[in-house]
Amino acid sequence: MPAPLVEFHEVTKRFGAGPVVLDRVSFRAEAGDFVSLIGPSGCGKSTALRLLAGLSPVTEGRLLVEGRAPADAAAEIAFVFQEPTLLPWLNVAQNVEVPQRLRGVDAAVRTATRTRVLELVRLSEKAAAYPRQLSGGQKMRVSLARALALAPKLLLLDEPFGALDEMTREHLNEELLAIRQQAAWTAFFVTHSVAEAVFLSNRILVLAANPGRIHTEIPVPLPYPRTEDTRLSRAYHDLVADVSRILRSVEKAADPAARP
Amino acid sequence: MNRPWLRILLPAAAGALLVAVWYGVHFWLDEELRFLLPTPGAVLDAFSTHGPSLARAAWNTTQGALLGFGLAIVVSFTLAIILSLSALVRQSLYPFLMALQMTPLPVLAPICVIWFGAGLPSVSLLTFVIAFFPLVVNTTQGLISTDRHLVELFGLYRASRFQQLFLLRVPAALPYFFTGLRIAATLAPIGAVVADMNAGTSAGDGGGLGFQAVIYSSQAKYPALFATAATTCVLGFVLNAIVLTIAWLALRHWHDSYERSDR
Ligand SMILES: Nc1ncnc2c1ncn2[C@@H]1O[C@H](COP(=O)(O)OP(=O)(O)O)[C@@H](O)[C@H]1O
Ligand SMILES: [Mg+2]
Numbered sequence: 001m002p003a004p005l006v007e008f009h010e011v012t013k014r015f016g017a018g019p020v021v022l023d024r025v026s027f028r029a030e031a032g033d034f035v036s037l038i039g040p041s042g043c044g045k046s047t048a049l050r051l052l053a054g055l056s057p058v059t060e061g062r063l064l065v066e067g068r069a070p071a072d073a074a075a076e077i078a079f080v081f082q083e084p085t086l087l088p089w090l091n092v093a094q095n096v097e098v099p100q101r102l103r104g105v106d107a108a109v110r111t112a113t114r115t116r117v118l119e120l121v122r123l124s125e126k127a128a129a130y131p132r133q134l135s136g137g138q139k140m141r142v143s144l145a146r147a148l149a150l151a152p153k154l155l156l157l158d159e160p161f162g163a164l165d166e167m168t169r170e171h172l173n174e175e176l177l178a179i180r181q182q183a184a185w186t187a188f189f190v191t192h193s194v195a196e197a198v199f200l201s202n203r204i205l206v207l208a209a210n211p212g213r214i215h216t217e218i219p220v221p222l223p224y225p226r227t228e229d230t231r232l233s234r235a236y237h238d239l240v241a242d243v244s245r246i247l248r249s250v251e252k253a254a255d256p257a258a259r260p
Numbered sequence: 261m262n263r264p265w266l267r268i269l270l271p272a273a274a275g276a277l278l279v280a281v282w283y284g285v286h287f288w289l290d291e292e293l294r295f296l297l298p299t300p301g302a303v304l305d306a307f308s309t310h311g312p313s314l315a316r317a318a319w320n321t322t323q324g325a326l327l328g329f330g331l332a333i334v335v336s337f338t339l340a341i342i343l344s345l346s347a348l349v350r351q352s353l354y355p356f357l358m359a360l361q362m363t364p365l366p367v368l369a370p371i372c373v374i375w376f377g378a379g380l381p382s383v384s385l386l387t388f389v390i391a392f393f394p395l396v397v398n399t400t401q402g403l404i405s406t407d408r409h410l411v412e413l414f415g416l417y418r419a420s421r422f423q424q425l426f427l428l429r430v431p432a433a434l435p436y437f438f439t440g441l442r443i444a445a446t447l448a449p450i451g452a453v454v455a456d457m458n459a460g461t462s463a464g465d466g467g468g469l470g471f472q473a474v475i476y477s478s479q480a481k482y483p484a485l486f487a488t489a490a491t492t493c494v495l496g497f498v499l500n501a502i503v504l505t506i507a508w509l510a511l512r513h514w515h516d517s518y519e520r521s522d523r
Binding site: 074081085091130 | 410
């Protein structure tokens with residue numbers, strides 16, 4: 001059996017002397033998985049991604065990416081934040097080149113990469129535009145293109161489309177899957193939207209809060225490629241209903257005030 | 261505004277009105293008091309009578325202003341980077357910077373003169389002291405106000421401290437730097453003129469506009485005094501226009517306050 005791409009083994013996280021944020025989380029993701037994390041606010045979803053990115057150390061337990069500590073696997077990991085986090089003084093092309101520039105990749109290679117990833121997100125004609133001239137959805141696509149510039153094996157997305165309107169979000173969901181067909185990265189995707197989680201992932205992790213832990217894992221057996229039609233299917237609707245019900249029960253448990 | 265001719269006509273009208281009022285006040289004054297407010301015509305005459313001395317003085321002051329201004333930019337930028345390193349560094353150094361800023365120029369001037377000699381060295385150094393403070397305060401503020409998310413992004417890509425400083429913190433601080441620069445550009449010519457009054461020298465034609473103003477006033481050459489004032493104004497305007505243009509060129513693409521607009 002091949003080693004999993006990501007392995008959480010009894011991972012516990014605490015900030016300083018604070019309360020336990022993640023409590024003995026165990027989980028394995030294989031290469032090619034699209035894992036969505038969903039759960040009440042404050043249950044540790046962002047923290048889990050930050051551990052995976054090596055931005056913060058694990059307190060107890062073991063977390064491996066490709067068999068290595070996340071910090072050692074940095075070259076294989078890219079992050080997309082909720083905000084586009086573009087450098088406003090650089091145009092779209094220059095923004096996309098930032099990761100490679102920081103790694104000292106030479107200009108010819110950078111140009112080739114930039115052309116490729118901007119095509120992927122269908123923003124080639126905006127290469128010379130500055131972030132302030134773009135819409136929210138376009139900025140997010142630039143942010144995604146930048147993350148893809150280093151050809152990551154593992155892509156971490158923390159509510160990347162949370163600030164966008166529903167139409168834009170659905171479009172970007174379809175685009176994200178289309179892009180993934182061409183470069184099969186593994187994804188960890190944090191979202192508040194059950195519909196989004198079902199549409200994108202093959203596995204959904206529902207987290208519970210206080211302390212943060214995996215409540216349920218739900219497989220999503222809908223076939224890829226998924227399209228607009230997927231959203232009309234019976235199986236999709238049933239899954240959205242199931243996941244919503246589980247999420248509601250978890251949220252009630254997390255918030256005593258919501259109990260009847 | 262969709263009537264561009266108004267933008268030329270209105271300032272021109274305001275200027276004409278000002279000149280008219282100016283003449284009005286001149287002739288309204290008793291004849292023996294009219295010397296207090298020379299007419300615009302008399303001031304223009306003074307420009308041609310005293311042209312060579314005014315031009316020489318203006319050139320000397322320009323040198324002092326630019327040297328001091330340039331020195332202020334270089335030193336404040338370096339110091340701002342040091343100050344941005346930690347709050348402890350800032351707490352340790354700010355009191356001394358404040359002390360320098362709090363000492364009035366006429367008090368600093370004689371100290372400067374006994375150390376560096378009168379004339380250009382002292383004038384540019386005193387201009388530096390005046391222009392330096394807003395630059396260092398603003399630039400430091402800019403360097404420590406970088407968007408937290410962008411800092412995190414650079415951390416994620418394992419950027420070196422050097423890359424983080426020059427590819428992220430410095431460009432992000434540019435709007436603050438230019439705010440400081442615009443204040444400094446207003447202060448520098450004034451500083452150079454006041455410094456010249458207190459630390460200037462006439463030796464070797466070294467006097468600037470401040471020196472010239474003292475001479476004209478002691479000789480009761482009032483139209484020439486007004487012409488000196490006008491020259492100072494022009495100097496300040498030119499320096500400000502240059503700085504505004506550079507700021508606009510640097511920030512127009514990305515900063516809302518420099519947005520191209522038809523307002
Ligand atoms: N850097 C930090 N220092 C201390 N506590 C933190 C830090 N980051 C997150 N937390 C705490 O960890 C918990 C989980 O946060 P987070 O992972 O952001 O939740 P989520 O993304 O699921 O909403 C919260 O209680 C939050 O206050
Ligand atoms: Mg979060």
